[in-house]
Structures are given as structure tokens and as C-alpha cells.
Amino acid sequence: MNMSIVEKLSEILLNEDKKYPMYQRYRALFSLKGLGTPEAVDLIIQALGKENESELFKHELAYCLGQLQDERAISTLKGLVSDSSEFVMVRHEAAESLGAISNLECIEFLKQHLADPCKELAHTCEIAILKIKHDHSVNGGSSEIHSEKANNDKSKYGPIDPAPAETKVTDVSELKQILCDQSLDLWTRYKAMFALRDINTPEAVEALGTALLNDTSSALFRHEIGFVFGEMGRTESVPYLQHALNKLDEAPMVRHEAAEALGAVIGEEKALETLKEYAADKCQVVRESCEVAIDMYNYENSKEFQYAII
Numbered sequence: 388m389n390m391s392i393v394e395k396l397s398e399i400l401l402n403e404d405k406k407y408p409m410y411q412r413y414r415a416l417f418s419l420k421g422l423g424t425p426e427a428v429d430l431i432i433q434a435l436g437k438e439n440e441s442e443l444f445k446h447e448l449a450y451c452l453g454q455l456q457d458e459r460a461i462s463t464l465k466g467l468v469s470d471s472s473e474f475v476m477v478r479h480e481a482a483e484s485l486g487a488i489s490n491l492e493c494i495e496f497l498k499q500h501l502a503d504p505c506k507e508l509a510h511t512c513e514i515a516i517l518k519i520k521h522d523h524s525v526n527g528g529s530s531e532i533h534s535e536k537a538n539n540d541k542s543k544y545g546p547i548d549p550a551p552a553e554t555k556v557t558d559v560s561e562l563k564q565i566l567c568d569q570s571l572d573l574w575t576r577y578k579a580m581f582a583l584r585d586i587n588t589p590e591a592v593e594a595l596g597t598a599l600l601n602d603t604s605s606a607l608f609r610h611e612i613g614f615v616f617g618e619m620g621r622t623e624s625v626p627y628l629q630h631a632l633n634k635l636d637e638a639p640m641v642r643h644e645a646a647e648a649l650g651a652v653i654g655e656e657k658a659l660e661t662l663k664e665y666a667a668d669k670c671q672v673v674r675e676s677c678e679v680a681i682d683m684y685n686y687e688n689s690k691e692f693q694y695a696i697i
């Protein structure tokens with residue numbers, strides 16, 4: 388790879404002179420993620436160490452480290468999880484990334500945060516532990532743990548999911564029931580969520596949207612619905628996403644994910660209008676998410692060859 392390209396990406400990513408807008412830094416980050424080289428991983432780790440970095444950008448850096456599954460990122464990610472002064476979204480994403488890297492030795496560490504006062508983090512750790520056990524289990528979820536990873540495939544949408552899709556239940560209304568049942572554990576409800584995403588019909592959107600609007604059990608759960616709506620990119624999800632973004636008392640991580648998902652819906656002017664409306668929101672994470680989402684929307688609706696810079 389031509390060093391000058393990596394150097395340029397590094398300059399945009401680190402943004403020492405503060406001259407690059409957030410959307411451009413996102414593009415640089417996803418270019419590095421696409422490269423996936425040790426050098427790219429090192430740069431992302433370096434960017435995570437920067438002072439006064441935005442919560443949004445930091446959480447995306449942590450996310451990319453998990454998706455790259457490079458074990459050298461583990462100590463950095465553990466440091467972010469343990470730091471109670473760190474942003475909620477960053478701690479959550481770091482814990483989820485430990486789940487994505489799926490090293491058995493991280494289970495003990497994640498267990499230490501199951502009772503963390505930050506609910507979003509505690510819930511993420513609960514799911515990440517089960518994800519790692521699942522990946523290492525021959526029977527997909529049995530308690531028998533093996534040292535070799537058996538099942539850590541990427542979803543058909545690209546990213547490594549925090550939980551596998553439920554395969555035993557295929558009926559949308561049954562999956563909806565599981566998804567909306569707040570007495571069930573998050574792992575079970577996540578599996579129903581990813582099954583509904585894979586079904587990807589208007590009925591599946593309705594089920595997911597109902598849970599997004601009505602759930603009171605976990606901001607983490609609601610933000611993940613926003614994330615899968617972004618993957619699905621369906622116009623039917625727009626009213627649900629608008630509703631979540633409109634709710635000013637909703638957790639910023641949910642509103643952030645709703646904004647980014649709106650940017651992924653193709654050909655829906657209403658989505659773009661909503662994003663423009665919230666581009667000056669009081670909450671920095673929401674404002675920056677809208678900026679990135681407007682760029683994504685313009686990309687999705689243009690003939691540009693690729694989102695990442697290279």
C-alpha cells in the first residue's frame with residue numbers, strides 16, 4: 388500500500404490541526420478499517436489515546452477495533468471499559484468489541500463489569516460474555532467451552548453481530564413477542580432482533596419499530612434496534628427512527644443510532660429533512676451523528692463509487 392495514502396488517512400483521522408470535519412474523519416476511519424492492516428490498527432489505537440476527542444468519534448474508533456478482530460487492541464479496549472470517567476458510548480463499544488474479538492480470556496474481565504452502575508455497559512458485558520461463550524461452543528450456546536472459536540462469522544450485512552440470529556423461531560409475530568418481552572434476558576431478545584433483521588420485511592420492521600418505541604428496559608437494546616434499522620435501510624423504518632430522534636429525553640446513544648440509520652435509508656427525502664432539523668441539536672453526539680448521516684445519505688443517493696476514501 389502506498390504510504391502516502393496511509394499518511395493522508397492518518398492526518399485526517401488524528402486531525403491535529405482541527406481542519407477536517409467529522410464526516411471526513413469517518414470516511415478516513417472506514418478506509419483504514421477497510422485496509423485492516425496492523426498499521427491501520429495501530430493508527431486507530433493511537434487516535435483513541437487523543438485528549439478531548441468527541442464521544443461519537445471515539446466510539447466509532449472502538450467499534451472498528453472490534454470489527455478488525457486484532458487481539459493487539461484488547462488492552463486498549465479493556466482500558467476504555469474500566470475507565471468510569473470515559474463516555475458511556477465508548478465504554479459500551481469497547482466492551483462489545485471485546486465480544487467481537489472473542490478471546491476466552493476476556494470473559495473474567497467482562498464479568499467484573501456486570502454490576503457496573505452504567506447500565507449500558509453492564510448490559511453490553513452481559514451480552515459479550517454470552518457471545519464469546521457461544522463462539523467457542525461447539526453446540527452454539529452450550530456451556531461446554533472450547534479453546535477454538537467455532538462460530539464467529541460475519542453477518543450477511545458485513546459486521547460481526549453482538550449476538551447470533553435466532554434460528555429456531557422463524558415466525559415474525561413469535562419473534563416480535565420475544566423481542567418485546569421485557570422479562571426475558573437481553574441475549575434472547577437480541578437473537579430475535581437479528582432474526583427479524585435477516586427476515587427484513589415490512590412486518591419485521593413493524594416488530595422492531597414497536598420494540599424501539601415501547602421498550603423501557605434498556606437503552607442499549609433500543610440503540611441496537613436503531614443500528615439494525617441502519618443495516619436494513621428500509622423506508623418503513625423512517626417514522627420509528629424519527630420518533631426516537633424526536634424524543635429529547637431518550638438516551639443519546641439511541642438518538643445517535645436513529646440519526647445514523649436515517650442516513651442509510653435510500654431515496655427518502657423525509658429522512659434527510661429530519662437529519663437537517665437535528666443538525667443543531669443540543670446534544671453533541673446527536674449533532675455530529677446528523678452531520679455524518681447527512682454525508683452518508685448523500686453518498687447513498689449519489690453515484691459515488693465508495694463511501695470510504697480509498
Ligand SMILES: [Fe+2]
Binds near residue numbers: 479480483610
Ligand atoms: Fe453500539
Ligand SMILES: [Fe+2]
Binds near residue numbers: 446643644
Ligand atoms: Fe454507534
